[in-house]
Amino acid sequence: MYLEIPKFTRCCYCLPLRHGIITLGYLYLAYSIYIVCVNLYFEFDKELSSYDFGFLRGASFIVERWLVFLLYAVEIAFIIVLIIGAHLKKEKLLVAYYYYGITTTLAAFATFFFLTVKYAQTTHSTLFALDLSIMFSAIVSQVYLLLLIRSELRKPREALRYVNHLAEVTVQPHARENGFNPL
Structure with a gap:
């Protein structure tokens, strides 16, 4: 089966590819710092060894608090x-970021x-739908960023090549009166 991965030349149809990657990178950085600050603010009085609700890349899980901070x-x-x-x-x-x-x-x-x-049978359907939509949007946004990075990496770096035609100059010998070159 053949699958063609799309190649992007612009981010969101308006930004150049590299500028779009930088913009999405800053948005992801601001979001990650915001989540860490919110976790610190609401969970400041608890111990680091207590269990907490973690949320990374759309997947929610319950782990110890220190692991959530380590992941972020x-x-x-x-x-x-x-x-x-x-x-x-x-x-x-x-x-490196692409593989990560x-x-x-x-x-x-x-x-x-x-x-x-x-947990499909034990979860309430509204909570399940909300979790599914958050996961879907996180996966789609991350896959879009990865496709942008892939397109940037596959972009030809040497689009314009200079060819020195002076190095290809050939000398044509003059013909003598009998038409033969003495050498």
Whole structure:
């Protein structure tokens, strides 16, 4: 089966590709910092070893609080790598975020899928629909960012090539009166 992955030349049909990646990177960074601040504000009086409701890339789960902060610290670090890589046009940094994004998106999707199968009968239908819509929007936005990064990485860097035609100059020998070159 053949699947053609789309190639983007612009972000949201209005921004250049690299500027769109930078904009989405800053939006993701602001969102991640906001979530960490909200968690710190509402859960300040609890211990780090207590259990908390975690939410990353659309997947919700219950883990210890220190793990939620660790996951978001890694998320913020990789978003900073993405922003620096996009600003400086460093392909290695973009590739690092690309692989990180693929693995965490697949892990979030797998977590959501397995928890949905396990708790589908016990969850209220309204809560399930809300969780499903949040997961869908998070996956779609992350996949869109990953497709933008992929398009940026696949973009030809040497679109204009200069060919020095002076190096290809050939010398034509003059013909002698008998038509033969003495050499």
